[in-house]
Amino acid sequence: MSPTQEKQKINEADMYAEGINKGEEKIILVFGLNEENFGLDVQDIREIVRVPPTITRVPNAPSHIKGVINLRGTIVPVLDVSMRIGEGSNEETSESRIIVVEYSDVLFGILVDDVKEVNTIYESQIEQVSDLDSAVDQEFMRGVAKMEDGRLIVLLDLPALFQIEGLVEDEGRE
Numbered sequence: 001m002s003p004t005q006e007k008q009k010i011n012e013a014d015m016y017a018e019g020i021n022k023g024e025e026k027i028i029l030v031f032g033l034n035e036e037n038f039g040l041d042v043q044d045i046r047e048i049v050r051v052p053p054t055i056t057r058v059p060n061a062p063s064h065i066k067g068v069i070n071l072r073g074t075i076v077p078v079l080d081v082s083m084r085i086g087e088g089s090n091e092e093t094s095e096s097r098i099i100v101v102e103y104s105d106v107l108f109g110i111l112v113d114d115v116k117e118v119n120t121i122y123e124s125q126i127e128q129v130s131d132l133d134s135a136v137d138q139e140f141m142r143g144v145a146k147m148e149d150g151r152l153i154v155l156l157d158l159p160a161l162f163q164i165e166g167l168v169e170d171e172g173r174e
Helices: 003-022 158-163
Strands: 025-033 036-041 045-050 065-071 074-080 097-103 106-112 114-122 141-146 152-156
Touching: 025 097, 025 106, 025 152, 036 114, 065 106, 097 114, 097 158, 152 158
Parallel strands: 036 152, 074 106
Antiparallel strands: 025 036, 025 114, 045 097, 065 074, 097 106, 141 152
């Protein structure tokens, strides 16, 4: 084995050991709400679409339900996640997007200010929320990821967003 091949094997072994020490790898989509960074597991995301010119309001819907959109023939309810997590609503801009997620076999749209990036995080980077001083209602948070560049990303708990008021059936959530 040449010195170059040997060094490559050592580097691969180091990377493998580092991955084990950091815990399970997750890939998240980072998006903005009210100038804060939030994240969702990419496995929960079906697609990201521009906000259409009109979102049809639904009479007597809770304030955090922005309305519904027609997504290629499928009616999709749109959740104003800022309102849902207690941060107040934002005005839509050209950067606003709807993140379409599938939860419990139902499609939902999540209205966000902007989509920033896709990042890989490890379980070791996630801290559980206890006494965090945040405007975000803690029942909707899965934890906070500490990025290597110093940023904090609030990881949203998708089941909590949809189950608190019975938007979907509770499937064993405690």
